[in-house]
Structure formats: structure tokens, C-alpha cells
Amino acid sequence: MTISPLALPFPDLPAIAGVTPRVARARYKNWDRCDLTFVTLDPGTTVAGVLTQSKCPSPEVEWCRRALVMGQARALVVNAGNSNAFTGDRGRAAVEAIAAHTARDLGCQPSDVFVASTGVIGVPLPIDKAEAGLAAAFEAQPCSWQEAAETIMTTDTFAKAAYSQAVIGGTTVNLVGIIKGSGMIAPDMATMLGFVFTDAAVEPGFLQRALGDANLSSFSCITVDSDTSTSDTVLAFATGRAGNPLLADIEDDGADAFRAALADLCLQLAHLVVRDGEGATKFIRVDVEGAESDRSARRIALSIANSPLVKTAIAGEDANWGRVVMAVGKAGEPAERDRLAIRFGATQVAAGGLALADYDEAPVAAHLKGSDIEIGVDLGLGDGRATVWTCDLTDGYISINADYRS
Amino acid sequence: MTISPLALPFPDLPAIAGVTPRVARARYKNWDRCDLTFVTLDPGTTVAGVLTQSKCPSPEVEWCRRALVMGQARALVVNAGNSNAFTGDRGRAAVEAIAAHTARDLGCQPSDVFVASTGVIGVPLPIDKAEAGLAAAFEAQPCSWQEAAETIMTTDTFAKAAYSQAVIGGTTVNLVGIIKGSGMIAPDMATMLGFVFTDAAVEPGFLQRALGDANLSSFSCITVDSDTSTSDTVLAFATGRAGNPLLADIEDDGADAFRAALADLCLQLAHLVVRDGEGATKFIRVDVEGAESDRSARRIALSIANSPLVKTAIAGEDANWGRVVMAVGKAGEPAERDRLAIRFGATQVAAGGLALADYDEAPVAAHLKGSDIEIGVDLGLGDGRATVWTCDLTDGYISINADYRS
Structure with a gap:
């Protein structure tokens, strides 16, 4: 190992x-x-x-x-x-x-x-x-x-x-x-x-x-x-x-x-x-703010942090922020698509329900090449906020868990 | 592909x-x-x-x-x-x-x-x-x-x-x-x-x-x-x-x-x-019966079907029924450990809260080598039942999703 x-x-x-x-x-x-x-x-x-x-x-x-x-x-x-x-x-x-x-x-x-x-x-x-x-x-x-x-x-x-x-x-x-x-x-x-x-x-x-x-x-x-x-x-x-x-x-x-x-x-x-997450190569911090409540923010943050599609995108160093939108949408918590803003690291990539007109993937790609990743979501609804941490999902997770007992 | x-x-x-x-x-x-x-x-x-x-x-x-x-x-x-x-x-x-x-x-x-x-x-x-x-x-x-x-x-x-x-x-x-x-x-x-x-x-x-x-x-x-x-x-x-x-x-x-x-x-x-699940190599049927209600059975079945640890075990053809217990336990639905029975295919592997004394892994291993897998759980509590279907979680899922956009 x-x-x-x-x-x-x-x-x-x-x-x-x-x-x-x-x-x-x-x-x-x-x-x-x-x-x-x-x-x-x-x-x-x-x-x-x-x-x-x-x-x-x-x-x-x-x-x-x-x-x-x-x-x-x-x-x-x-x-x-x-x-x-x-x-x-x-x-x-x-x-x-x-x-x-x-x-x-x-x-x-x-x-x-x-x-x-x-x-x-x-x-x-x-x-x-x-x-x-x-x-x-x-x-x-x-x-x-x-x-x-x-x-x-x-x-x-x-x-x-x-x-x-x-x-x-x-x-x-x-x-x-x-x-x-x-x-x-x-x-x-x-x-x-x-x-x-x-x-x-x-x-x-x-x-x-x-x-x-x-x-x-x-x-x-x-x-x-x-x-x-x-x-x-x-x-x-x-x-x-x-x-x-x-x-x-x-x-x-x-x-x-x-x-x-x-x-x-x-x-x-x-x-x-x-x-030490199994197979982890990236340490991911997910910050959610602007939710209706702290509890709602935490559920949305966990929906992002638990999404296999988000986690595999980060593993691939892919600035696929659309999957973050997906994960917000599936959380079952109050969210308004057209108020949603998303950042990777310090770079805002989407706001007001669409990609920023002048959005440049280069600084985001640079951020994703690092080992400490930040995903930020602002729901634009209230004062609720939460931070959770997770890791990416890689081949390593599969190989560790597909033959753990043997 | x-x-x-x-x-x-x-x-x-x-x-x-x-x-x-x-x-x-x-x-x-x-x-x-x-x-x-x-x-x-x-x-x-x-x-x-x-x-x-x-x-x-x-x-x-x-x-x-x-x-x-x-x-x-x-x-x-x-x-x-x-x-x-x-x-x-x-x-x-x-x-x-x-x-x-x-x-x-x-x-x-x-x-x-x-x-x-x-x-x-x-x-x-x-x-x-x-x-x-x-x-x-x-x-x-x-x-x-x-x-x-x-x-x-x-x-x-x-x-x-x-x-x-x-x-x-x-x-x-x-x-x-x-x-x-x-x-x-x-x-x-x-x-x-x-x-x-x-x-x-x-x-x-x-x-x-x-x-x-x-x-x-x-x-x-x-x-x-x-x-x-x-x-x-x-x-x-x-x-x-x-x-x-x-x-x-x-x-x-x-x-x-x-x-x-x-x-x-x-x-x-x-x-x-x-x-056609991404990276799937096994078609998995999860039957839950004996739950307090059909709705409860469905939530437990989905907890099993969505568990990365269960899905990677099936990918590895590993009769790790303990992970099924884990997934039942985390569903948040009524369950009593000591009434739980689990089968893979037609083979009962655990009942009454522990592995069967005469449990032989050979027929289970044979079942897991096939492409159509059945996991059965009897909660022993009521008449609720549900069936859901999923696939295993493999390296293929990771590689498809880590570079989908590129």
C-alpha cells in the first residue's frame, strides 16, 4: 500500500x-x-x-x-x-x-x-x-x-x-x-x-x-x-x-x-x-453560503462532497462546474438556479445562473492541478453557511475496496 | 469506448x-x-x-x-x-x-x-x-x-x-x-x-x-x-x-x-x-423484504444499491456481506441487527444477526462470478418489500468520469 x-x-x-x-x-x-x-x-x-x-x-x-x-x-x-x-x-x-x-x-x-x-x-x-x-x-x-x-x-x-x-x-x-x-x-x-x-x-x-x-x-x-x-x-x-x-x-x-x-x-x-481517504489524491474543501439556513447549507455541501461525478471530475482535474450545479440541484434543499454562483479556488466561474461571460478556465485549471481544492457555492438566498471536506474519487478507491478481504 | x-x-x-x-x-x-x-x-x-x-x-x-x-x-x-x-x-x-x-x-x-x-x-x-x-x-x-x-x-x-x-x-x-x-x-x-x-x-x-x-x-x-x-x-x-x-x-x-x-x-x-451503467460489469438486483413498510424497504434497498463499498465488493466478486449490513444500518430506517437475514443469489449467508454456522462461501463465490447478481435482505420486522437495480462500481466509472469533458 x-x-x-x-x-x-x-x-x-x-x-x-x-x-x-x-x-x-x-x-x-x-x-x-x-x-x-x-x-x-x-x-x-x-x-x-x-x-x-x-x-x-x-x-x-x-x-x-x-x-x-x-x-x-x-x-x-x-x-x-x-x-x-x-x-x-x-x-x-x-x-x-x-x-x-x-x-x-x-x-x-x-x-x-x-x-x-x-x-x-x-x-x-x-x-x-x-x-x-x-x-x-x-x-x-x-x-x-x-x-x-x-x-x-x-x-x-x-x-x-x-x-x-x-x-x-x-x-x-x-x-x-x-x-x-x-x-x-x-x-x-x-x-x-x-x-x-x-x-x-x-x-x-x-x-x-x-x-x-x-x-x-x-x-x-x-x-x-x-x-x-x-x-x-x-x-x-x-x-x-x-x-x-x-x-x-x-x-x-x-x-x-x-x-x-x-x-x-x-x-x-x-x-x-x-x-487518507481511500485512493485520495485531492483534499477538497466545499464552502456553501447564502443558503436558507446552516442546516440547508450543510446538506447542499454534503450533496456536492458526496457526488461521485463531482469527485471524479476533481480527480481528473476537470473544471466541470456543471456537476456542482447538478449536485446543488439534487440536494432537495431550497435553491434557485438563476441566483447560483460557483467558484473554484478564488476564481468565480458562474453567477446568476450561467457561466461568467469572461470566464477563463486557465486559473481554475491551475488550481485543480494542486492538491488542495476549494469549491465555493453561493446560493444567494439567505445567511446559511457550512463547510465540509472530502477527497476525490479515483481508481485507487476501487482497487482498495474491490479486494479488501482477499 | x-x-x-x-x-x-x-x-x-x-x-x-x-x-x-x-x-x-x-x-x-x-x-x-x-x-x-x-x-x-x-x-x-x-x-x-x-x-x-x-x-x-x-x-x-x-x-x-x-x-x-x-x-x-x-x-x-x-x-x-x-x-x-x-x-x-x-x-x-x-x-x-x-x-x-x-x-x-x-x-x-x-x-x-x-x-x-x-x-x-x-x-x-x-x-x-x-x-x-x-x-x-x-x-x-x-x-x-x-x-x-x-x-x-x-x-x-x-x-x-x-x-x-x-x-x-x-x-x-x-x-x-x-x-x-x-x-x-x-x-x-x-x-x-x-x-x-x-x-x-x-x-x-x-x-x-x-x-x-x-x-x-x-x-x-x-x-x-x-x-x-x-x-x-x-x-x-x-x-x-x-x-x-x-x-x-x-x-x-x-x-x-x-x-x-x-x-x-x-x-x-x-x-x-x-x-449500460458507466463502467458496469455486474447487473445487481437488490430485494428487501420484511421491512416496516414498502417505503422503508425501498430506502434500505437504495442505501445498499448506492453504497460504494457494496458496489466495489461486487465488482471484486467478494462475498463481503458485512458491507450489506453496514448499508442497512446507515439507511436510517427501522432495522434490528439481530433479526437481519442476508442472501447472495439463492444462498443464505447470515440470519438472526450473525453469519450462518454452516455458511459455505463457495456457492456465493460462484454466484458472484456471474454477471447477474442478487442481494436479498430480510429485515424480519413487517411486510414491506421493494426491489431496486444497480450496477457495480469499477475503474471504468472513474476513467469515464474523470475525463468526460476533455
Whole structure:
């Protein structure tokens, strides 16, 4: 697998006090790599999460949904290579076994253990391999963020992580996130598997609210292929080890700074997922303004971002703005053809329902030859606006997905 | 362009009394082929239509929508190579010029002239070329159905037509349809450009109702890429020359037979469009049953049929039924993971929320090697059912659409 041409280098990341990642070989597939990530969290760590909206979620997702109610976490276990989704009682038993095993080792409650798995659907996660992997992880030395980010990968072509900071009541807190996912990325949900760790002290209800808001402007604004995984999970863990005054309310000192730092981190992570979109060669930003509402703008932006015809045109570096018109028209949202304006990059190509009389394709063609593409649409109707991000659709997507299992 | 491996041979078709097709070279693109189709219809011909639901329709679509109110037709003009969509006043003027020119030649009202165009969006249809093409068509000899079907093609790889018959009050009536379209095919609308001609005598209101019903079980049940054209148009013309007692009501003798023949014809035409889906190598039927309602079943079926991950798996002949679970889960419709059953062809692969214990991939792999694929889903919730058709997603789709304009 070649590395995405849109890949970014792995960033320098600080340790997060109270967070200890380890990795091990559970050998969920016939491969020689670490595929089990085991992160221990100091007592007192709070947790929040956003999970797939799929009606057929994995047992891991159901487990996390229940465990999140308690708001406390002591460990995270991530399995790569097998999603354990659609596996009935055996799948549920595997998750319970992982939680019980970890709780026993750490002396905590099973509901303090969060589990996520990614990979093929329909094959029960083998409990013996999971338990052996856990035992090995428990004995292993702590690992780097990069090793953890690599271990949660499946079809990803590069390890993805980001970092941000905030000051809360004079105390600087750190946030680190790792994420994986490059297919089945769709907007009305979280993303594949993303994990945020902070040393901030945050009450779980407030953490949930901050994460939910951050999700709306990050993971919910990206799309690779419009497909929605059965396993998508984003969890945020806050150890409190930074020693800041506990954040519990939106009015608290530093609450805005923390929310901004979390939103920034989530947006960085979301962009990395798009940059590793299966077969992607272009990172595409779609800005819609002038819609009747923000919600309407977002639906139109996603209609553009999900259109195979738009995405293949960008792949071909073809300034086929007519397909943008098509995608606006099919969104089912208020639009008036004769008020519509469209730009590629900084170049206006159409306005008032037709191509600009002096429209020159040269600057647009130059923009499309780059790797960062902007499509702008002004509907001319109201104040609604939205930005979403996607990638182009290429042969690479086909070849990755036509033989993923084999 | 190689011919679709799913292509069917052009059928033997009868002439339809009162319908005279002709073709000509308007040279809308720099090509040496006929690209203007001109069909004259005897006085007294009635017409019905279903048109794109795009909010940014072409001026042709707007023209037809208005003209359909009159219910009468004397001519159809189809331009290939330029859709004339998103072209402002100049595009509207081109349609009006075509209708006026034709009306003048035939001695009819402009509203008796129906116009459809297909091709690139955003370039005004050149009126001089259209008028010259019309003049040439007017002088030309009548042509065969095959020539007409070839002349409306754009990225199509084979000419598409179908035939059916009905008996109305002892009189046999004939129906012939031609259709084009292999991309931008989405379900909540008509299809690209389809034209049905019958010698039956049918009151326009009844014809509209029969066409609307036929559309719901044919063109609205196919999807190639989930994109929706600004120009999609299906028109049905009835010359009345067969001499049957006028069909005007659902209770009339022969009404059921005519509706069935029209629905059959539309389904044949819809299947041909899928068989020419851009890059298609597999014709895929998706059956959903056991849903809470037919509407819910149809949405789930379309979620499966539109999923890039399902479509690439079929392209790779990969029995990755987990992606079907994913697509059911993301549809947003009632579904219970642990009641879900899935089959490929005749082979049940999963039931009760997990893979069948004795599930053998061999017969499924054999089924997937064929060109006609069936995916069946039973939700186990109610009596709702639906069937939709699609094709696989391959490299061919990418290469066709990444450089269509160039």
C-alpha cells in the first residue's frame, strides 16, 4: 500500500499525564504487526463519546454507549483487523471478556473499560487471541503515540495524530488525539475510531457536551464515500492530572478555551482522515453560503462532497462546474438556479445562473492541478453557511475496496 | 469506448403508426455523427411526462413541464452532446427557437413541440447549429428506431430500446421505447432521456397517471451513481392511430392491460440503463423484504444499491456481506441487527444477526462470478418489500468520469 500523497508527517506530541499507551500482537489477522492497543488511564479519568448512528452497530459500540453513562474510564482497548460487528452472542461475549479481563488486571469495574474494534464485519473476535494480546500488552513497555496510532490502523496509509493546548484558570492543559479510518466515512455520525486524551480536569457531562459540539464541526463535516460504519467511535478521556480547576460548566473560566482546543483538535483529526481517504489524491474543501439556513447549507455541501461525478471530475482535474450545479440541484434543499454562483479556488466561474461571460478556465485549471481544492457555492438566498471536506474519487478507491478481504 | 459487457442486442421493433423519426447532424460537438433526433407525431397525439426533481433543471425541462399541461404533441426534438443546462437566458432562447422553428415547419403551436437535451452542462446550445440541424432533419428520410436510439446517446455504449403490446377492447396496441443514460442515474426522479411511443388512443390525464405509476416501479428503482441530472426526462406519446376505444379512465376496458404494458416497457428500459451503467460489469438486483413498510424497504434497498463499498465488493466478486449490513444500518430506517437475514443469489449467508454456522462461501463465490447478481435482505420486522437495480462500481466509472469533458 502506497502512502497517500496527501499524508502529513507525524507530529511531535507531548505525553499526557495519567495516560499510558501500550501495544501488542493479538494476531487477529495473519500479519506480523501490533494490532491491539491498550491504554491505561489514571483513576479519576472522565470520558465522553460520540458513536455511530448505524442501526446495526457493533457490540463494542453498544458496550461503549452503556459504559459512557457512568462517565468514568480506566482503560481503552482497540482491536485492529476485525470489527466484531454482526457477530451475535459470540461478539458480545468477546467484548465482555475483554472488559472483564482488563478490569480484573486493573482492579476496576468492567464499565471502566472502553473497547473499540475495526476491520472485517461478521467474524466473531476470537476471545483467545484477545486475551493473549491483552496479557502481552499488560507486560509490555509503554509505547509512543506513533506506535499507538500505527496499531489502530487498517487500510490507513499513514499514522494520524494531532495536538492542541488550552489555558484553564492559569493552568495549561494538553490534548492529544489519534485517529484511524479511510473508508466508510460519512457525515451523519462520528468517524471511524478516534481517541482524544487530555490531562485537563473535566466533569464528564461537560466533556460530553464539548465533544458533541466539536463533532458537529469536524467529524460530521467530512465524507469520503458516504458510507457509514457499524463501529464508528470517538472517545475523549480527561485524566485531570494537569491540576486545573475542574471544568463543569460552560460559564467556567477556561471553558471556552478548552472547547476551542478540543474543536481544533477534532478538526485536525477529521482532516487527517480525509487526507487518507481511500485512493485520495485531492483534499477538497466545499464552502456553501447564502443558503436558507446552516442546516440547508450543510446538506447542499454534503450533496456536492458526496457526488461521485463531482469527485471524479476533481480527480481528473476537470473544471466541470456543471456537476456542482447538478449536485446543488439534487440536494432537495431550497435553491434557485438563476441566483447560483460557483467558484473554484478564488476564481468565480458562474453567477446568476450561467457561466461568467469572461470566464477563463486557465486559473481554475491551475488550481485543480494542486492538491488542495476549494469549491465555493453561493446560493444567494439567505445567511446559511457550512463547510465540509472530502477527497476525490479515483481508481485507487476501487482497487482498495474491490479486494479488501482477499 | 468499449461496449458494456452487460449490453443486450437491439430488439426488432415495429413501426408505430403516426410516429416518424428522423435524425441529422447538428454538430453540437466536434464529431461526425448524428446528434439531433426529430420525431414528428400525427395530429391528435397525446403526451405525458415525468421530469427531473432537480432544483436546477435545464430550460428544456422547464419547457416540457409547461407544455405538458396542454397534453398535446406534434414533435419531439432531442439534442445530444450539450445539455443546455445552467445557461440562463441564452439557453431558454435556444429552446424557444427550436420550438418556434419546428412549429413553423409543422404548422402547429410551439407548445406542441417537446425538447430534450443531454451532454455537458453550462454551455448554451448554439441556436444556429440547432436550426441547421432541424432544417436538415426536416429534409431527411425517416430513420429506423435503431438510428434514433443511437442518435440520443452520449456516454452510452449501446443503443437501448424495448417493445411491448396490449389489447384494448379487441384492438392490439404497440408500445416502443428508446432511452439513453448511463451516469447521473438516481432514483428519486425519472431517468436520463427516455421516450415512449404508442399507437394507442389515450386521454392525456390517464396517460400521465399510467406513466407516473410505471415510473415508480421502474426508473425510480434504478441507481447507477446516486447522482441526479438536471435534464432527466421521460415522455410518452400516444398517437391514437391503432383505433382502440379511447382510454380515459382506470375502469375502462383495457386500461389494466395498457398500464401493465407501459410498466413492462418502462422496466425493460430502466434495466437497459443499468446495463449500460458507466463502467458496469455486474447487473445487481437488490430485494428487501420484511421491512416496516414498502417505503422503508425501498430506502434500505437504495442505501445498499448506492453504497460504494457494496458496489466495489461486487465488482471484486467478494462475498463481503458485512458491507450489506453496514448499508442497512446507515439507511436510517427501522432495522434490528439481530433479526437481519442476508442472501447472495439463492444462498443464505447470515440470519438472526450473525453469519450462518454452516455458511459455505463457495456457492456465493460462484454466484458472484456471474454477471447477474442478487442481494436479498430480510429485515424480519413487517411486510414491506421493494426491489431496486444497480450496477457495480469499477475503474471504468472513474476513467469515464474523470475525463468526460476533455
